[in-house]
Amino acid sequence: MAQISIYSNGTPEEFMMNTSKPEPQLLVQPKLPLSKLKLIMISDLKLHKIMKGQFLCVQICLPSCKGPSLYIVVKDSTGLMVEASVCNLPRKMTFQQGQEYLPLNSWIAIKNPYYKVYKTGVKGLRIEDKQDIVLLSDYQVNQILKQEKQFSSQELKDQGTKYFKERNYLKSYEFYTLSKNDFQEACLNNRAQCLINLGYIEEALLDINEVLNLNPNNYKALYRKATCYLKLRRPMEAKEIFQNLPNWKQDKDMVQKVLQCEYMRRYSEGQFNLVKLLKEYIGGEEKFDNVYQYVAPIERRDSEIGGKGMFAVKQIKKGDVVLIEKPLHFVEPKWMMDFQEGEPLNSASQALVFEVRDLLLHDKQLAEKLFSLYDGTNQYGVKMIEPDFEYSLPIVNVDLNRIDNIMRLNGHAFQKNKNAGFKQSTLMDEGLWCMLSMINHSCTPNCLYYFIGQVLIVIAAKDIDINEELFVQYYPVSNFEEYKKILQQHEVPVEERVMQEQRNWMLYQGPFKEIEHCCLYQKPVRQMQKYLDQLKQEDYEQLKTNMPFKYIDILNQIAISFLRNLDYPLTLKYKQMNLLFQQEFPQCQFLSDFVAYVLILIQANSFDKTSTQLLFNIGIFMFGKMFVNEADSQNLLFQYCIKQANIT
Secondary structure, three states, X not given: OOOOOOOOOOXXXXXXXXXXXXXXXXXOOOOOXXXXXXXXXXXXXXXXXXXXXXXXXXXXXXXXXXXXXXXXXXXXXXXXXXXXXXXXXXXXXXXXXXXXXXXXXXXXXXXXXXXXXXXXXXXXXXXXXXXXEEEEOHHHHHHHOOOOOOOOHHHHHHHHHHHHHOOOHHHHHHHHHHHOOOOHHHHHHHHHHHHHHOOOHHHHHHHHHHHHHHOOOOHHHHHHHHHHHHHOOOHHHHHHHHHHOOOHHHOHHXXXXXXXXXXXXXXXXXXXXXXXXXXXXXXXXXXXXXXXXXXXXXEEEEOOOOOEEEEEOOOEOOOOEEEEEOOOEEEOHHHOEEOOOOEEOOOOHHHHHHHHHHHHOOOHHHHHHHOOOOOOOOOOOOOEEOOOOOOOOOEEOOOHHHHHHHHHHHOEEEEXXXXXXXXXXXXXXXXXXXXXXXXXXXXXXXXXXXEEOOEEEEEEOOOEOOOOEOEEOOOOOOOHHHHHHHHHHOOOOOOHHHHHHHHHHOOOOOHHHHHHHHHHHOOOHHHHHHHHHHOOXXXXXXXXXXXXXXXXXXXXXXXXXXXXXXXXXXHHHHHHHHHHHHHHOOOOOHHHHHHHHHHHHHHHOOOOHHHHHHHHHHHHHHHOHHHHHOOOHHHHHHHHHHHHHOOO
């Protein structure tokens, strides 16, 4: 058979080098199934052209892996061979993982193949989107190449079991579908488990109900039905089924499932203990397996400021918990390495995008949550790809640009303090809390949020009336220009009142200007004290009334400047003024300031009556009325703040 020279114009290493020539922009088009594409051979490829509406059916004969791309050599049914690079893969993919993803000797279909000449002169395929690759079974290769081989129902069912054990649930689903006419109860039941593993929960319930119509006592079907109810957050229906299964009390897994149902019910009804959660966090618990989502009476509607927002459907009192939520996904970038550069990523944003992209390919329920968020276009919901074969499962269209937009507009990053001197680390954790992302931004919010580990708690900062929209503040107002820039990047309109305050600030000269200069250039404390003495109480009050955000900024700068010089009494004075002010005008930065304030108290070992009462009031505000009865409440707050600040 004829064969293209594999490395006729360069070595394998040269082929793996990235070219500086710009790639053509691949348009985001609806994905077509193989049944609507034309089969071509390698000899039909044209240089620097995307073969739209066509596909290759090829076998992998040489895999290798380097960084975020997978390099393979493939051959078609005529024996012609060509190199191919698969891009946009997880950055931590190893050679072994690459072989598991595209096994040696397996057959694949490559949709809309793009054939190019690399900088070294080597010709090869470039595959930008993982969803343009379809892993084919022997049955499907037989179909595509119109071979004569026949498969019995038992062989098809056995293939389904084989793929299930390999955790290839999409392929397993296909074979159970092909064999279900002869093994209806077993194949429908097994297919339901494939659907559960792929996040198709509603579809799994349809198969399970068919099984139960055939056999109402099918144990596996009943267990899987209860599992589906748990995933749909219907704990009481799930609990009832689990407890009706025979000998459930002797099954540790079943007992754990029943307890899970009960915890979920309690959280959904508002029966939770934040003080207990706080103690677990201080004690080293980070995952909080028994913490579930709580949502106050709120709903999503069109917002007057554009897009959608969350609105109260019942009155919410000040201090009430509005939301408890764990992240959809969370990353710590210190473990994420850029294989091309050999250095840690600047933030977790890239790592978060890479990991979520990979998860979406195998979890429809996750995709439904993610694509319910704002992506910059006001288009919400999952878009599905038409299946390649009539017995295949429709899969989620993983639009990379859309995922990038959602992460950019909705991700929350956390920069960790290395010590009480507030020297900032360059690494940031980042996560995605879906319900928090559905609440819009305001510079004067009516809700505050904080974290116990990765668990998000949103609290009403004031009484919220029925039909009033909920707001949080995405970023603290410490540096206006940077703040404004970040909000614009997230397509959040900056309120005119705040911009006006910034312009008005130019009118204030004299001591305020000098204090700001001292803070900026870390002048000696005595020099700042001289200007502070020149200020009158009414000047502070005027600034506080007319420009509250600037007032907070100045107090923060003064307090941090005194802290750098280890002048704890003055640090306390200005930090406490800031904190007391924010009790009157709650801002998002309120709780982060509280952490800093407590650290100052600890270092200064200085607690007066006002400070102690303030700590106690904030503890009640953050952790609820149960905090009142806590004997060691002050120590709990200290431990929480120390852990939040990540002091080493």
